């Protein structure tokens with residue numbers, strides 16, 4: 308997404324040690340970040356680290372003439388397109404709920420008109436205390452968003468809810484907060500990754516698809532406010548923020564998962580590289596060399612897998628269904644034939660003979676092939692960029708209905 312101005316407010320809890328990592332994640336995504344610390348936060352994280360990573364002077368003191376000279380606290384509140392409080396302590400949440408402004412961070416939070424996202428972190432009993440929960444309800448009723456806390460082992464020795472979400476998750480939630488909710492109300496089903504067709508207990512036949520394209524689509528759809536289910540093939544990629552994941556490593560498992568989720572979906576995007584064939588009779592034991600015939604040759608009988616895309620296109624109704632086509636030659640003609648044969652609304656085709664695009668890499672050069680024979684050629688883009696372009700087209704299709 309485009310570069311945005313984010314104020315990262317850090318309050319005094321042990322999770323503040325993760326703030327530099329969060330700052331780096333935001334900067335890596337291209338955002339401009341300024342940091343504001345409470346006096347207590349400085350005990351847990353060095354302002355010098357934050358200054359080096361943000362490339363900006365860190366704001367700490369409401370009444371410091373030097374700091375205020377560079378950008379005063381109202382200027383800071385107005386500058387931010389998003390105020391992200393991470394970690395947010397119980398004390399800071401109480402101050403926010405009751406409108407206190409007794410230090411720089413709480414004053415900026417009272418003055419800003421930007422959206423606010425908090426990432427609480429505290430002891431499990433402080434979190435579940437009725438005072439904190441009431442404060443949270445007040446903040447939510449005023450439009451403040453909250454990410455986490457998560458359950459786990461806490462620095463104080465207790466286990467339970469109280470851990471700050473990890474920096475990558477908070478960064479994704481911050482971007483989602485800054486993204487217009489253009490897909491709100493849509494239910495998007497995405498498939499991604501290759502399938503692995505079992506030969507025996509340990510071996511599979513698979514393909515080179517990494518799943519990155521489908522995961523990027525799921526992430527972008529969630530940012531745009533859609534309810535997203537991601538049916539993931541044989542991939543160990545991390546589930547994107549805001550996405551429900553169903554693992555379906557083989558073609559048959561993927562068909563079951565897609566059909567189970569299809570009814571509720573309004574948009575289906577089939578980015579998965581489904582194996583066209585599977586071994587007919589996979590062994591439930593490991594095949595041993597001594598079990599092989601004397602010829603030393605092992606013959607596998609393959610049977611055709613169901614074509615999930617063609618199957619759902621036959622019952623698609625008012626849904627928008629997008630297929631993918633990975634082609635090594637005659638890309639446009641092959642994609643057009645595929646679109647006509649399967650009956651989807653759009654095919655995203657890519658030329659897998661290119662070294663710089665397609666399988667395993669982070670970029671993709673695709674063509675959008677439409678039922679009216681129109682072909683749009685996109686430049687080489689990050690897969691997140693392809694995802695955004697694709698969802699823009701789908702939004703237009705949905706608007707026409």
Ligand code: CTP
Nearest residue numbers: 577578579581612613614615616630631632633
């Ligand atoms: N697909 C599917 N089920 C299959 C095979 C493919 O749903 N058994 C979907 C893929 O998810 C993708 C599209 O169909 O969206 C294109 O897949 P591809 O394998 O390239 O198409 P095929 O029809 O199998 O054509 P070919 O293998 O001849 O290229």
